[in-house]
Amino acid sequence: MIPARFTYLRASSVDEAIAMLGQYGDEAKVLAGGHSLLPLMKLRLAAPEVLVDITSVEGLRYVRHEGGDIAIGALTRYHDLHGDPVLAEHAPLLAHVAGEVGDQQVRHRGTIGGSLVHADPAADLSAAVLASDGVLVVSGPGGRREIPAAEFFLGPFTTPLLPDELLTEIRVPAAAGTGWGFEKFRRRAIDWAIVGVAVSGTAVALINMAGVPVRAAATERALAEGASLADAAALAAEGTSPVEEPHASAEYRAHLARVLTARALEQAPG
């Protein structure tokens, strides 16, 4: 399978990428690792006329401890994140989850920024960033703006990014010593999660329990009120809207959310 015809442009800086995006507007898509976009294009589910490749943009592949935050460049690959010592210490949930995405080859190529802007409700990292109270830093022709993760996912594959904006950085509060847990259920090793749960401290985020990654609000409330982990986990599916699919009914997903939340909470001491 090959994608429909498009024009390939390679940007060498953030400003150049934004200028290219400004010129082509809705007709252009940003290409980073390409492991979400290119499969869609090969299946002809997406057919952008222009691809702006940002993988040669310098200075967007890093993990840094800045003040009380961990700053992650949007082009940082899953493999980088999984092996990063700063991340392992200060944002261990993200470091772990990055190693659970796809397979070795996918992790060598896929980027954290690409995963987030793709906004797939089945994505592991979106839920992990949501549980970590992450903030997404976006650059556009008018400068930078920051969007909290809780406001970034508007619907399946939908974000508030404008056509000429580029996600450049992800920031999460440094959380050394915070308990964390992660569980996902798949049919086969490299499948997307049918349901997954990311826990950081007392924040609980669910994968694939709605059109966007969502916080398990009832579980978090119960934890705050001193409920047992088991009682809090039993509320994990409250207020969610899981999709119905042939291999995973909404009821089955709700059951998985409760079971996996209990397991993820048990992994997170304190």
Place this chain on the structure above:
Amino acid sequence: MKVTIEVNGRGVSDEVEDRTLLVHFIRDNAGLTATNVGCDTTSCGACTVLLDGESVKSCTVLAAQAEGHTVTTLEGLSGEHEGELHPVQRAFRDQHGLQCGFCTPGMIMASVSLLAHNPKPAREEIRRGLEGNLCRCTGYHNIVNAVADASGQEAGR
């Protein structure tokens, strides 16, 4: 567009469509056919090559993205001496880590990358490291043995 990629140490330049996939550039333009197109959907790993030393699925990379980068395919592996097999190739043969052989080039390239990061992987780590490569013949057992052998560890039975 004109694309130049260093494939197995040799610069390969050709005029291709912007939408050309790296795997097609390797097979059709560089003329190296060890790299197979299997599922063509980033699942099976038959098209695995090294891009700047890291394993990637070349059906999900544009040739244009590899412009100015280095690619290693199975044909680019070699042992210490001229004409010798690479240790991972030798181990796949010694341990009978293949039957039909279709997955083997991708399996070997993924194994080379795995061992570069983890020179002495436990059997479970080998299985996890090769999650992105499907084999429909062997049941994986002898492949795991081959990677263990290549890393200088007991192959198992």
